[in-house]
Amino acid sequence: METKMSTASDDFVIPQDWDHYTSEDHQTWDTLYARLKSVLPDRAVPGYLEALDDLGLGDGGVPDFSPLSDRLEERTGWRIVAVPGLVPDEVFFRHLANRRFPAGNFIRRPDQLDYIQEPDVFHDVFGHVPHLADPVFADYMQAYGEAGLKSLNSGRLKNLAALYWYTVEFGLISTPEGLRIYGAGIISSPAESVFALDSPSPHRVAYETERVMRTAYRIDDFQQIYFVIESFEDLLQKTLETDFGPLYQRLTGGYDHTPADILGGDQIITRGTQEYAARQDVTKAAAAD
Template structure:
């Protein structure tokens, strides 16, 4: 899900009506498999002490380090046995209604391709490493699996009410860039962070960003950055608590949010629970790995 802008308006040639395509695992080249291995090894040096325990449990349960890009025909039975989810390949970013329908039916859409060896540090469109390494381990957790299903079902309602931008912010600040309180302190669970070597360090240790306690309506009003490190991260108490928030009736929330001003990214409100009041120095220097 990327700010509701998508590559295709209809399924391209070779895609099914639900936009899925075969993974065609045997077609991956040796270079592509080595790229996965390089990315995996790099993240496993960085993430201990930074990523949440639940993420590591998911990695272990799915055994994603067997050498090369995971074969969905081998991975999916393990995932399905744990939480009823499967991973399906799609040809790129898909329309919102397609994305929500897959989530609502416990199917996670993943890119089929993997980045080039010279793109290890930054890629605009999510690839299979971001989607599978970043997202799928969390889907082994029953509470997170339920949260994602509820999000998919809620997306259809949000679309009918014109509230997709607000719902997108919830996804962005949880599924993609969420932090949580865990054993030993703040830890990463968002896929956009755990799949990034640089942001894995930045999100936890850099003095620049704000780190604030999660509040559903506050998050749904907060703007975000698409192509750079975040200026604010929101911290949940637990995955179970996040699921509980999502199972609320969003109708009254949407009524309160109608016409409400968006909150600038760097803002700290008097009502915020502040874990870290950031310097915002990184953003002030212009971002994108500014020196």
Template sequence: MNSDKGVNQGVAPVTYGQGDRAPRGNYSRARADYTCEQDFSQYTEQDHDTYRRLYARQLQQLPGLACHEFIDAVSQLGAPERIPRFDDISERLQRATGWQVVGVPGLIPEEAFFALLAERKFPVTDWMRKPEEFDYVVEPDVFHDLFGHVPLLFNPVFANYMQAYGRGGLKASRLDACELLARLYWYTVEFGLIATPEGLRAYGAGILSSAGELHYAVTSPEPNRVAFGLQRLMRSLYRIDSFQGSYFVIDSFEQLFNATAPDFTPLYAAVRQQTTVGVGTVLDGERVFGPGPDPR
């Protein structure tokens, strides 16, 4: 876990894992903002079956490991037997928090990603992984994006955080600070933990949509679980090829939103004056959380 092999130096969250590979989706149907209509006709019965089995597996793991805000909202995705229609989810999201789901053919450029979030539009890849990719898919697919990300957009505070992140991303692009902001996304939106009265729970999409990382992140004695700190988090490298060596723990979504509301310009300057922190490192004096009980 502490090897530098596979350590990400701060690649933008919408392009992580792509490297030099050609994008997987069909980008010829994308609009200027990279959105596209959900191609529902592309889904085969095998695709729907893969979605159903993934949904059932992850749903079974949630009790005692996922935050209650996620568990309470996951049913808003609709019936789990088939891949949902984005328009149906958007109708419910609009009523709840003013967000909508928009289709994209795959990974999109960072500025396009930030611009959509700033408009309260969450981009969801519309293709489904193959059965042989059941346990691991290199690029985010429709299951990861829908199951992992969308439920918390029904939470008003987290929904506001995501919009603020998008607005901050547009500014970070002008300040050459996307590397630092990517670490914020990675350690909160994708791999965040939250302290609750019942114990540690996951809220990050990369954890909640993973077959193995949900139990690992919350209950394993191996990783470090460090109290959330904005500068500390932006200094921290992360892994893209295995479970995380460290997770950051927030006390509430309100804490997350309030910490990231101010202007980041002076923060970026301060972080650049400090050394980066390696994967799995704990610094002196940091508040560290122990693992939670395994509910199995």
């Protein structure tokens, strides 16, 4: 399905145009949904699968944002707004600060089931929206948006992006049953849902805000490091208690650590072998020659 960039307003909100999804689009959603639903039990954070069902995301086909937003708003005051793709930082932060989650209105092609470079409606809705039904995580997302708006002229947006990447997109959480997934980038990927918990390759390190914000990340493959939070409550509390002004003064505006680094102050849950990343880097280098 093609998006219509020209219809976007200043906040980049466009009609979802649900009636224009094709039968192939709906089949793509259903295929991805079935694959993930078979993988995520005992992997996703407790409450995620229940929210998935309660919000009706498995009712068949791409969800209609209007009734979905109504159900979500009843729980936490959030709504879903359709956008044509990635939006500017200020627009993104403002939506989050006002409890609006911007979701792409397009869906990947059938030949992109395993990977798509730009987040589509499946990633945005399947991966993110069930967490927004959790009151604590919903508050965290709003707090992140508010922090982002205050940081627009700080020169530290790269560091703030790393915070989002390693929590909202690729975060792990500790539970009495062991590590579980909550990051949307993992939850919406059948392969990384297994890799993030089972592979000996990546590091798994306890979350610490400044450590996370100083760490570079990969956008081209599975992560080399995952940061583990204790709970959504702890993540929210640490965010609200952080005085970002002095923190930004300590940061350089870039990244001080590679994803492969283990630091002396890290609380290491799993020290990874990094074999997967090394193998992939060799393969990519050979292909480039």
